[in-house]
Amino acid sequence: MEAERHPTVPDAIGAMDRMIATMIVGQQEFARRFGLSVTDLVCFAYVLEAGNTPVTAGDLATRAHVTTGAITGVLNRLEGRGFVARKPDPADRRRVLVVAQPTAVEQAMTLYGPFYERLAELFGGYTPDELAVLTDWFTRAGDVARTFLEESR
């Protein structure tokens, strides 16, 4: 009678899988609508996430699992849209530092805002403890995936 209340681990993985698949399609749709690639969005998110920590072109290649040649194109597109800027690294003139433009967050919100509102609504229905469980899982699952990726080189 209460079977649904205690999902098994495979149940959880299945539900997660379907969610991830939908999110991937969603990202592709966001990217398409902005005339960017999914890789562009992944890189942009990483630059925003890094905040003041300097990010190099090579860091983006590592993170996004693409070649540095691909990153050249990514940066050209993101720079062309005014999302990021290339900055020479004074300490190592081979390097290209990538910094977010001041209006970047605002522009990202124009794109993602409506979707984030729906998510915020969803998250709002959870108790602080439940929210902590979710946030913790996001972090751990991200770490698991990242570790798995790094190992498979």
Next chain:
Amino acid sequence: MEAERHPTVPDAIGAMDRMIATMIVGQQEFARRFGLSVTDLVCFAYVLEAGNTPVTAGDLATRAHVTTGAITGVLNRLEGRGFVARKPDPADRRRVLVVAQPTAVEQAMTLYGPFYERLAELFGGYTPDELAVLTDWFTRAGDVARTFLEESR
């Protein structure tokens, strides 16, 4: 002192975002390693998920947000690898039904198995109630994303 135990909604969204970005890169890596595209994997997952419910080529196009022309390529690749089979729909001969091959799940496990093991390990550290919260969120977030996608047509 306990600030970390009560993340805000923006905290949760941020953590989710980073997780999603990593999962996307991971899927791209899985796809690359199998000589398939991310769209192929999304479609394959949908066919597996549908189980015995018949899935048409057009369904996949709708679900993956690509054109039917792209699905032709997807099916050629998936069929070539023995993951799925095209089957004529006796009730409507324009349609192409897509069914998973008997060995499909097994093959999928060869690909995803090691990663799923890590996830299972992660999920194993949660209580049944926490697992229910997570599974519930996956379902709801997937629905939110799917609804959002459908509206933006």
Next chain:
DNA sequence: CGGTAATGTCTTAGTAGCTAAGGAATCTAG
């Protein structure tokens, strides 16, 4: 120091998978 190796980004040529547009077969409605 001075020469060689390693590093970081960009360039180029080639490839894969997508879209847009349209074709062919089939179904549906009047």
Next chain:
DNA sequence: CTAGATTCCTTAGCTACTAAGACATTACCG
């Protein structure tokens, strides 16, 4: 029975990727 929808496939063209290597710069090491 016919006109219009629909379903999938085909084609041409485009975009973003890889692999390989050029170029500039830095690190290493005798």
